[in-house]
Amino acid sequence: MNARIKITVLLIGLGILLAFMPNPSTKTFKLKPDDLLEKSISDEMYFSVDQVARFVNTEDSTIQLIDLRSADEFIECNIPGAVNIPFDDLLNPNWSVYFSQKDMRIVFYGNGDQNANVAWTIATGLGTENCYVMKGGLNEWFKTVMLTNFEGEKITPRENALFENRYKARDIFTQINSLPDSLKTKYFDAKRLQREKLDGGC
Amino acid sequence: MGKMKGLKIVLVVLAVVFVLVVVKLSYKNGFKQDAANAVDAVVNNNFMIPVNELENTENQFFVVDLNESGSSQFKNSLKIPFEELLDESTLQKLKNTENKILLVSADISMSAKAWVILNQLDFKNVFILSNEENPEVLKYKFQPDTKARLESDSE
Numbered sequence: 001m002n003a004r005i006k007i008t009v010l011l012i013g014l015g016i017l018l019a020f021m022p023n024p025s026t027k028t029f030k031l032k033p034d035d036l037l038e039k040s041i042s043d044e045m046y047f048s049v050d051q052v053a054r055f056v057n058t059e060d061s062t063i064q065l066i067d068l069r070s071a072d073e074f075i076e077c078n079i080p081g082a083v084n085i086p087f088d089d090l091l092n093p094n095w096s097v098y099f100s101q102k103d104m105r106i107v108f109y110g111n112g113d114q115n116a117n118v119a120w121t122i123a124t125g126l127g128t129e130n131c132y133v134m135k136g137g138l139n140e141w142f143k144t145v146m147l148t149n150f151e152g153e154k155i156t157p158r159e160n161a162l163f164e165n166r167y168k169a170r171d172i173f174t175q176i177n178s179l180p181d182s183l184k185t186k187y188f189d190a191k192r193l194q195r196e197k198l199d200g201g202c
Numbered sequence: 203m204g205k206m207k208g209l210k211i212v213l214v215v216l217a218v219v220f221v222l223v224v225v226k227l228s229y230k231n232g233f234k235q236d237a238a239n240a241v242d243a244v245v246n247n248n249f250m251i252p253v254n255e256l257e258n259t260e261n262q263f264f265v266v267d268l269n270e271s272g273s274s275q276f277k278n279s280l281k282i283p284f285e286e287l288l289d290e291s292t293l294q295k296l297k298n299t300e301n302k303i304l305l306v307s308a309d310i311s312m313s314a315k316a317w318v319i320l321n322q323l324d325f326k327n328v329f330i331l332s333n334e335e336n337p338e339v340l341k342y343k344f345q346p347d348t349k350a351r352l353e354s355d356s357e
Contacts, residue, residue: 006212013216017223029233029322033288040315041285069338077344088245091238112337117311118244121318122237133311142342178346 027091029125036125045120046135047107049144050162053169055107056080064098065134068110068119075184077177079109079141081191087115090122099128109134109141145169234324249317249328251304252335263304263329266296268312276306284312287319296320302327310337 029036039045047055055063056079065082067074074084085095087110099106106128108116116133123131134141148166150159179187243249256263265279268287282292284307296303303320305313305328313330320328 002208006208009209010212010216013212014219017216017219027237028235029231029237031233032231033233033319033323036319037285037288040319073340088241090241110338111340112334113309113311114250114314114332114337115244117314118240118318121315122240125233125318125322126237135311139341142340142344146342146344174347177344 027126030127031125036121039124040121045124045132047132048135049141050165052079052107052109052134052141053145053165056172057165057168062103062105064101064104064106066098066106066108066119068108068115069138073111075181077138077173079138080172080176082109083191084188087119090119099123102129105130105132107132107134110137111139112137146173233322235322237322240318240321243321249321249330250332250337251329252332254335256304256331262301264296264299264301265304265306268305268307268316279306284316287316293323296325302329304329304331306331 031039052065054060055065059081063081065079067078067082067084068087068090069078069084070086071084074082078084083098085092085098089095098104106123108119108123108131110116110119113133113136116137120131120133136143145166148163148170150163155163176184176187265276267276267279267281268284269281270283280295286292303325305316305320307313307316310330310332317328317330
């Protein structure tokens with residue numbers, strides 16, 4: 001009888017506590033507003049397209065590009081190595097494997113700057129560390145990397161390195177995105193499986 | 203005596219759990235909204251106003267110019283540098299206005315970040331001004347390298 005009373009009291013008490021607990025399905029920002037604003041002001045949250053081109057050329061394994069566009073836009077062309085997380089699916093728990101790696105730098109991009117900056121602010125506010133934005137988005141990538149063309153008589157070593165970086169990234173971008181859709185899909189699946197293996201998945 | 207002791211232990215455990223829950227719930231960092239609210243607003247385009255739609259409706263907005271320098275293109279705008287967005291005086295002005303709030307900046311990145319912060323602080327009717335009809339349109343068409351195409355596409 002005593003045990004029953006104790007268990008009853010315990011269960012009723014826990015039930016009351018659970019009734020007043022916040023809804024776990026809601027996601028509110030964990031960062032303080034001032035801290036989020038301070039990070040938002042800093043230019044360190046941005047990578048230029050030249051920096052991203054270097055990441056592509058060197059297959060930097062500490063970088064994870066996140067393409068926020070729709071699946072159709074992604075399959076048409078994307079920056080090699082990117083994972084497609086459509087913006088409207090950003091908060092899906094299935095993508096948490098990409099946001100929970102503390103040793104990875106996550107780089108958001110869209111066609112422009114708007115969605116990438118919104119996604120960055122949301123991800124950072126929710127506590128995801130090491131988030132960045134590719135400044136200018138894919139429009140800037142096309143303008144600077146894909147359509148790059150040196151015009152001049154003499155080239156400095158620095159310019160030479162810059163253009164070499166862009167040309168190489170352009171070639172990789174063109175090769176991967178010129179694959180037939182079926183091979184592209186296999187390439188993306190292979191990249192995703194590689195990523196999951198590194199995380200200890202099956 | 204033994205029965206009371208057992209009951210006391212149960213009550214102490216409940217009290218400790220209750221205190222921990224109250225402490226956690228009482229920690230408020232100011233953000234009240236669900237992040238999904240921000241995502242939905244962007245997806246449904248309920249947060250951005252193209253500049254060509256602003257004509258003749260400018261007076262409906264409380265315009266906030268986030269640029270640090272330069273004069274504003276809007277006559278009755280309030281200049282608030284981005285880093286002062288969360289100052290008490292700024293937030294009070296934003297709370298006191300009955301109009302919709304329009305965030306303006308030379309770089310849409312700044313407006314977008316400010317919009318998310320204000321949205322999550324539970325400010326309603328906040329919008330950003332865009333110089334383009336749709337800033338997320340890809341302006342280029344990728345041309346595949348046909349020389350790289352395989353003879354047979356293995357499905």
